[in-house]
Amino acid sequence: MRIGIAATGTVLLLAGASALALGLGAFDAFGALSGRPLLDPAVGRFTGDHAWFLPALAGAAELLALTGQLWLVVQGRAVVHHWWPDLDPETRGRARAAADVLNRDVRGLPGVQDVRVRLTGTANKPRLRLNVSCAGDTLLSEVYGELGAGPVERYRRATGMPDLPVVIRFRPVSERPRRRRRRPRPETA
Template sequence: MRRVSRAINRVLLGATGVVLLGAGGLVLLGGLGLPAKWHLHLPAHWPWSRPDDVLLSAHQRTRWTGQGWWWPVVIAALAVFVLLMLWWLLSQLRRHRVNEILVDSGDGEGATLRGRALEGVLAAESESLEGVDRAGVLLTGRRSEPRVRALLALAPHADPETVVRRLSDEAVAHARRSAGLDRLPADVRLRAVKHRPERVS
């Protein structure tokens, strides 16, 4: 499913790039008056053949503006378009989660391990460390080379250096060995837990 999603994403990006490149080339061609300079014999209906050409005539631009439904439809369509583009942009910027990890089973066939299962084990073992109040773990990277992104909420008495060392030596090391990985890099972010002051009477 993820491969299909990636293929669709690449096709959409490629098609969008081709359309934008073609439109930009047409605008540049007409804006600089290149058809006349290069003596290109373009069809009579060809758009943007001269610098003073426009995409839409005044009649075409104002044809529906007198209708009551026109502006609400235009605004709604543009709003939907902007939201879709923002969603697409955010989906490109965020790091992709690893759904499964390739495990060397030793028989030449290999096996897969669910990424969420390993995340759950890592989070549980991280929370069991002294000084860790809560832990969130996310696997990124590739199936054959996953990476760990961990966010640890530390208790007030916790020693950050000790917590990070134990996380590397225990939780991450256990996960690396159980998954049969040669290496399992980890990016760890720490934040202090803020407790509400309690009133004592």
């Protein structure tokens, strides 16, 4: 993803900078290029003389368009699999049953108030995502350790995915107002 974005950015930056340099007369040493039209008639003459040029350019543009489409499909697939995992019905059923048990187990941990469980990804690259809401002063390190050792491990066993990566996002809930009320001062006589 990042490489594609960087490549697109580099091409755009180079194109924009070259056009700016051309317009500002940086290449005028090779002739008065900055005064020539954007769609130069010389380009038309060149394509007329070289019959292979336009089809080759069209092929390159088509490849570019296909790459873009493929990239869009890959991104769309990732978004869809984030919400609807691409798993067979049997695994999905096992995961649903295991999620209920996991939900119950996690809520039993000290300080945990709420939990949301979601299995995402594909059969080859699944992910278990947990959103855990807990009290502000929860011993997170302990809850995190216990989660990994107990409930999550049982979930992995139940779904038959021993190497399932698990991503846990903790959301401590603060119940206190940001500013403590000022204590009334003793009245002076």
